[in-house]
Amino acid sequence: MTGTDIPILEVSEVTKTFGGIIALNGISFHVKPGEILGIIGPNGSGKTTVVNCITGFIKTTAGDVRFKGRRITGKPPHKIAAMGITRTFQIMRPYYSLPAYKNLVIPLFSPRARKTGGWRGGGKLGDRDTVSIDILEEIGFERDSYVPYKITGTLPTGYLKRLELARCLALKPEVIICDEVFSGLSMSEIASMVPLIERLKMEGITLVMIEHRLRELFQVADRVMVLNFGEKLVEGTATEVMADERVKAAYFGSEQVEEVMKHA
Amino acid sequence: MNVTTEQMRRERIDRGIKVRSDGLYALMSWRELSYLMTPRTILIVGMLCLPLLMPGAYWQRVMSIVCIYAFLAVGFDFLAHYVGLVSLGGAFFIGVGGYFSAILNTTFGLPPLVAIPMATIAGAVLSTILLLPCLPLRGVYFAIVTLMYPLFAARLIEAFDMLGGTDGIMGLDSFPNPMLEQYFIIGMLLMMLFAMRRLVNTDLGLVFRAVKDNDQAVRASAMNVTFYKALAVFIGSLMGCLAGACLAHIYMWSGISQFALDFSILPIAATVIGGSGTLVGPLIGCLILVPASELLRDFGTLRIAFYSLILVGFIVFRSDGIMSWGQRKYEQFERWKKI
Numbered sequence: 001m002t003g004t005d006i007p008i009l010e011v012s013e014v015t016k017t018f019g020g021i022i023a024l025n026g027i028s029f030h031v032k033p034g035e036i037l038g039i040i041g042p043n044g045s046g047k048t049t050v051v052n053c054i055t056g057f058i059k060t061t062a063g064d065v066r067f068k069g070r071r072i073t074g075k076p077p078h079k080i081a082a083m084g085i086t087r088t089f090q091i092m093r094p095y096y097s098l099p100a101y102k103n104l105v106i107p108l109f110s111p112r113a114r115k116t117g118g119w120r121g122g123g124k125l126g127d128r129d130t131v132s133i134d135i136l137e138e139i140g141f142e143r144d145s146y147v148p149y150k151i152t153g154t155l156p157t158g159y160l161k162r163l164e165l166a167r168c169l170a171l172k173p174e175v176i177i178c179d180e181v182f183s184g185l186s187m188s189e190i191a192s193m194v195p196l197i198e199r200l201k202m203e204g205i206t207l208v209m210i211e212h213r214l215r216e217l218f219q220v221a222d223r224v225m226v227l228n229f230g231e232k233l234v235e236g237t238a239t240e241v242m243a244d245e246r247v248k249a250a251y252f253g254s255e256q257v258e259e260v261m262k263h264a
Numbered sequence: 265m266n267v268t269t270e271q272m273r274r275e276r277i278d279r280g281i282k283v284r285s286d287g288l289y290a291l292m293s294w295r296e297l298s299y300l301m302t303p304r305t306i307l308i309v310g311m312l313c314l315p316l317l318m319p320g321a322y323w324q325r326v327m328s329i330v331c332i333y334a335f336l337a338v339g340f341d342f343l344a345h346y347v348g349l350v351s352l353g354g355a356f357f358i359g360v361g362g363y364f365s366a367i368l369n370t371t372f373g374l375p376p377l378v379a380i381p382m383a384t385i386a387g388a389v390l391s392t393i394l395l396l397p398c399l400p401l402r403g404v405y406f407a408i409v410t411l412m413y414p415l416f417a418a419r420l421i422e423a424f425d426m427l428g429g430t431d432g433i434m435g436l437d438s439f440p441n442p443m444l445e446q447y448f449i450i451g452m453l454l455m456m457l458f459a460m461r462r463l464v465n466t467d468l469g470l471v472f473r474a475v476k477d478n479d480q481a482v483r484a485s486a487m488n489v490t491f492y493k494a495l496a497v498f499i500g501s502l503m504g505c506l507a508g509a510c511l512a513h514i515y516m517w518s519g520i521s522q523f524a525l526d527f528s529i530l531p532i533a534a535t536v537i538g539g540s541g542t543l544v545g546p547l548i549g550c551l552i553l554v555p556a557s558e559l560l561r562d563f564g565t566l567r568i569a570f571y572s573l574i575l576v577g578f579i580v581f582r583s584d585g586i587m588s589w590g591q592r593k594y595e596q597f598e599r600w601k602k603i
């Protein structure tokens with residue numbers, strides 16, 4: 001096994017039940033450093049629950065999550081984030097009453113950001129407001145416009161989704177788990193997000209992307225995992241997954257599969 | 265022009281001087297500088313003159329009590345408005361601070377001006393530790409549980425007959441002289457007030473507000489929400505315990521009536537009247553409510569009715585509070601605009 005083959009994130013036999021509902025039933029998968037893993041599945045198949053279990057926002061009923069070989073199951077969310085595993089929220093959670101750039105002051109206040117210096121920081125954290133605006137600019141907020149200074153609640157969805165990502169980046173993470181960052185965006189907005197995702201990958205950040213927009217996901221993902229009713233259906237490259245009969249039957253409208261295949 | 269009021273809209277516009285005073289430019293002209301400094305100066309000079317303006321020892325004492333309540337009210341406003349912790353446990357802080365200072369003074373013989381700061385810190389540490397289990401509670405649950413704390417403490421002291429039981433701890437030293445008492449308390453209050461105003465505008469203050477807005481996002485930002493809540497409770501209880509310690513030396517006595525409901529409720533009413541979220545507003549609220557309740561003392565139980573009327577009046581007619589209203593008038597002018 002070479003160094004890069006050791007998984008950065010390893011989920012083994014994770015089960016989560018809510019009362020009688022089995023949201024996750026013994027899910028196992030791994031993510032290699034620097035790769036992009038896509039997770040797809042119908043609504044209610046347990047995708048967000050997987051994110052919550054990895055990042056500590058809910059307690060797993062059974063099973064283990066490991067980060068670089070270290071067990072992180074049961075750790076509180078802020079400790080897991082401090083280790084370098086960050087997440088976005090499907091239902092966006094910005095600080096609506098603050099100006100956009102002030103949203104990043106909070107992650108930049110954390111011990112991890114003080115140590116790492118923020119996304120681009122070389123170990124020393126500058127003035128938090130300045131670093132915030134730098135990060136926002138890199139992620140697509142026009143610096144010389146009024147946008148970074150506007151109250152977050154007045155920004156359109158496209159910016160809010162970027163802000164979710166920016167909150168992760170402020171911690172200089174090793175892993176970002178994106179819970180549907182493309183949903184709710186227009187075609188052109190998604191098109192402008194794709195290069196950003198590719199850039200993060202180039203920088204060596206490991207990404208887990210939960211998406212419904214298959215075409216854009218398959219464009220960036222190295223591997224894809226399909227969830228259905230809390231169980232892993234298949235896992236493989238985009239083409240392998242698309243070709244799988246169970247996937248076609250269980251999840252996709254066959255038209256959508258064909259359309260995606262044409263572009264793949 | 266036949267425009268009816270329905271076609272008009274009231275528009276609020278920042279005064280030019282407010283806009284000019286926002287940046288560093290303010291330092292370049294006396295006019296802008298005085299615009300910024302006048303409200304602060306009025307507050308400081310006004311508070312410092314109060315003891316001299318009072319007609320006698322009785323009303324001077326009332327002013328001290330105003331300040332005692334103001335500590336609690338500012339602390340309540342900070343916790344509720346900036347951290348999202350609605351604490352109804354003001355009386356608990358008063359009692360803890362009071363008993364600590366009483367013990368330090370009577371048992372260890374420390375003079376009041378030494379016992380008070382020590383009691384403040386020790387009391388705040390103890391209160392924070394005791395409140396730790398409640399920190400995960402949200403909204404009204406936190407409020408209800410904190411309301412129980414002082415009641416529980418009073419019953420405990422009564423039942424186990426400890427700390428002097430129902431008699432309390434008597435024979436505390438008073439402040440060396442009444443003027444020192446007044447100015448010590450007023451000075452501390454002003455210092456705390458300005459420190460709090462500054463704190464809420466720092467990045468730490470921003471973190472507190474973020475905890476209130478959206479604690480899940482704070483967690484996802486690698487920040488320990490419980491730690492910051494505890495820190496905020498510590499800051500809030502510092503003010504409450506300081507007030508309690510001072511109160512014990514004013515009355516030269518510490519007893520279970522310091523856990524009385526008044527200390528939990530009046531600061532909240534003062535915050536509503538003064539304007540929540542302004543930190544100065546609660547002080548103004550106390551300046552109105554405490555003397556009012558003294559004046560109404562002659563009416564016996566009817567006093568509560570008057571009191572309620574004042575409160576209801578404010579909630580109905582000036583629900584944003586005096587301070588928010590005043591600030592708006594100072595910073596903005598209004599004009600009618602056609603739609």
Ligand SMILES: Nc1ncnc2c1ncn2[C@@H]1O[C@H](COP(=O)(O)OP(=O)(O)O)[C@@H](O)[C@H]1O
Binds near residue numbers: 021023043045048049
């Ligand atoms: N906090 C919760 N309490 C109860 N049931 C939940 C909770 N969160 C998720 N579920 C259930 O778990 C299942 C998976 O949900 P989720 O992970 O949000 O799906 P997805 O993100 O794939 O749309 C659903 O049936 C949902 O109703």
Ligand SMILES: [Mg+2]
Binds near residue numbers: 090
């Ligand atoms: Mg989901």
